[in-house]
Amino acid sequence: MDDRLTELEIKAGFAEDLLEALNQTVFRQQQQIEQLQREVRALRQQLQESMPAESRSLRDEIPPHY
Template identity: 40%
Template sequence: MTEERLADLETKITYQEDLIEELNKTVFQQQQMLERLEAMCETLARQIRSLADAGSEGKVSNERPPHY
């Protein structure tokens, strides 16, 4: 009986080790994706600031459109 229980425990440990390895890979991939998304957000924020700065240069905020 103890031999069977020992084999069951070894099997469970093996499955747990495989699961932990798989979870570790998933977390690593998610971290890489998060870093890429953060870099993209930063790039987009810089572009938006640049466009906003370029668009506001030389314009008066209350200027009437040309068709008035």
């Protein structure tokens, strides 16, 4: 009976270690996701700021020799 209890305690200890490692991984991934989201927002803002204020039609895009 003592061997079985010891085996269960060992398994529980390994499970706790694995759970902690998984929690740390998820935490790091969430930080990376949030950083990427901030970067995408900044890039979108830069793109919008660089676009001309006036809307252009496709005729404006035709080369002059046509």
